[in-house]
Amino acid sequence: MKQLRLWAVAERSPVYQIAFACSAIVISVALRHYLHSALPPGFPYVTFFPAIILTGYFAGTKAGIAVAAVCGLASWYWFLAPENSFAISPQIILTLVFYLFISGTELVLLHAMRNALITLEDEKNRSNTLAQANKTMFHELQHRVSNNLQVVASLLKMQRRNVVDESARAALDAASARLQVVASIQRQLHNPKRQTTDMGQMMRELLPEVVSSSSQSERFTLDFDIEPVVVTGDQATPLALIIVELVSNAVEHAARDVGKTHLLLTMRSRGNEAIVIVQDDGNGLPPDFVPEKSRSLGLRVALQFTEQLAGRLVFETINGTRVTLTIPLDSDSR
């Protein structure tokens, strides 16, 4: 079908058009002669109409007109009584007018169809070119952003190598980790194949790296109980950063003195709300813990982003520490 369409819109050389038209005339006239004795009276144009249609389609309107004219004369001379003459009678005139009307209608329709197909093909090519340009531009942008983020990441790493103070090293590690999170989100969010983001899947890919980059990683096991939570691009970055901060915070503070601490991330999408629970089985929160008064940068980031998302962040001591984040989902993501 696609090949048929391409044949119809292909540019044909004059030689091709003449050759196609001549072949169509010879074959249709010869076939009409061959069938003459077998056909009942009243079918003078039976082989000529297909010849006109095929020529109009495959060789263009001009070639189709030429075939219609020559075949009209041929049928008048050989196949309209009296045969072998160009005799004129009211009946012959009526037959010729009928032939002109039918072949003219065929050619007009074919011409319109060919023009529509050519326009369609042009539009399609233009769309493909635009899509390709868009893709190239996206890749270029993606590379530039990634390169710039890499420069910052490299700077932080090199700075870290020259720092001996453990708290300074930890701060640079945390900054590097946050940068990785932002970069990972940026890469996933700006993937042209993706309109929305399944935060559950993203966290599965991201959090093992966050935990393993910590010096405490040996003391933790990380598990997931995740259902797909689909969010929009606007929600994805703050939500991802909140979850990363909560998990980083747990890794920093929840480690038990003996044995491994178990971290569990639960994600659910309920109606128009997303629920995220970060649970650890560590020592629990200090008795006087008030999140808003915490000096932890990570916690402040989490609280600010929760406010931005119009959500709620609840800290509880239940079998360790449980932090529950509830945010409304944008209608676009549902």
Add this chain to the structure above:
Amino acid sequence: MPKTILVQDPDVLISLDLAQTVMEAWPDASVILCRDVPQILAVLTNGQRPDLLILNQSLRSVRGYGLTSLVRHSRAKMLLTGADDDDAAEIAALGWHALDMPFSAAQVRHALHDACPDPEVRRENRCNAIGFG
């Protein structure tokens, strides 16, 4: 046997960071830094045989510069930091590796280990043989 690693990135900071990460993984390694592809070609055609090339190039540009045959001829491994996501399968089919930017030191170490498995990876850095290509 000490490894020779070629690192190419137009950004000096990134290539120095990569070089340092390589030296942390393989303290005896020699690292050749290149800014661009002509420098890589000069290194490869001057008879140097790196064990691993870490290039900030896409698969298309690697092919376009004719690096594929040079690298295959020397049986070196390749780690691309500028590859397109769409080329992941083709890169894997060539036996090469890719690393998305920005990468952490842990990710680089992991990729180095994948590209050149070495049971004697040491953490201590005793060598600073970084040269410019």
